[in-house]
Amino acid sequence: MSLQIPHREKANGATGATKAVILVGGSSRGTRFRPLSLDVPKPLFDVAGHPIIWHCLTAIDKVPSIQEVYLIGYYEESVFRDFIKDSSTEFPNLSIKYLREYQALGTAGGLYHFRDAILKGRPERIFVLNSDVCCSFPLNEMLKLSQEKDAEAVILGTRVSEDAASNFGCIVSDSHTRRVLHYVEKPESHISNLINCGVYLFSTDAIFPSIRSAIKRRTDRPSRLVSYPSSDNLESSFMIDEEDDENRQNEVIRLEQDILSDMADNKQFFVYETKDFWRQIKTAGSAIPANALYLQKALQNGSKELAPRSENILPPVYIHPTAQVHPTAKLGPNVSIGPRVTVGAGARVKESIVLEDAEIKHDACVLYSIIGWNSRVGAWARVEGTPTPVTSHTTSIIKNGVKVQAITILGKECGVGDEVRVQNCICLPFKELKRVSLYDSNHEPH
């Protein structure tokens, strides 16, 4: 057990401590991650040998002033129980708790709902991380900027191509002072190619009052009350709030739309621009570039988890200790092999994730693909996707004038027959691909 060093209390009662929140969403989200999210909640999907949010925790653990982390979402309580238990052992300096929203409250609504828990111990700042991003999370650098500027908020930004920018929150900033001058969530026309990475550091003195003001603005808006005549007395009428549903929606408060634009109006909102890697993990296919980026980072850091280079291992490659890989199978680069997977003689696996209990038979070839839990790829079969440029931020490609999946994905318990070729498609769970060759995602498997 490590010693927990108490933080010295400041004049305003704040302790200088920092907490972290990971926004994990809920079961109604992650639909673009299907079919993989049918079996595992997206934040727990294994990328580079670990659940997506494990990578967030690893970064959080490197910030000395953080001792408490909250996963906020609206999945059932049990979903994160095992993950939290394992992570608490792995990250003994962190206390990790799941806080469940009773319904989707939006990216700021959950923070506000659990403000008492978050503010307990009077932390001075909180990090807020979207769970569906893959990056090097330069949290210490953001903290340093926040302290230097006495910032109310620091947002992590990165540059993307002009075409991609409008899919994200866009930031206009003063390049000299790094102050955010203007923020627009997914603008219709181009305003900047510096985008919101979904990682923030807020001063607790600023964020909760900002959310409270946003809620007040909502509730102050007059609701449309409609007058209906009552059946027994036409003179009297009663009022029905037509906006019952909308009011419920009003409980949804979003950081991006409801808070950040306003924060840009004051002077204490700054951007830390990362030059390191950043990708969103939205579609199932986006797990492949995320896997590659995290594996490359592990390689740079000299991680002992990776398989050593050899004639048939082209790093970086992660092989779970319980997997059985034939010495003549050639793996890598950017391959993750999950627990109890078997890879047969002469197989070739490149830029792919092979999930728990899957089997790749001898001389099969798996490229730019995800092989689902318990799936089987037959001998001499070929399961193949297409690489997309790292800068494109998309996982689809145009093939013969049609938009198709770049990454091939086999859902849980799929079977690919011997010598069958599967290319650029998503295969739903429990499908057997026995005879056909699939050349694009428009072909139905037989």
Ligand SMILES: Nc1nc2c(ncn2[C@@H]2O[C@H](COP(=O)(O)OP(=O)(O)O[C@H]3O[C@H](CO)[C@@H](O)[C@H](O)[C@@H]3O)[C@@H](O)[C@H]2O)c(=O)[nH]1
């Ligand atoms: N707890 C909770 N989490 C939520 C909720 N809604 C979304 N989230 C979580 O919040 C994160 C953001 O999800 P979205 O609301 O789907 O936003 P987005 O389209 O991904 O865009 C956001 O992220 C981009 C970077 O990846 C940003 O560029 C963009 O500006 C925005 O912040 C995800 O981790 C998601 O699980 C909610 O109601 N409750």
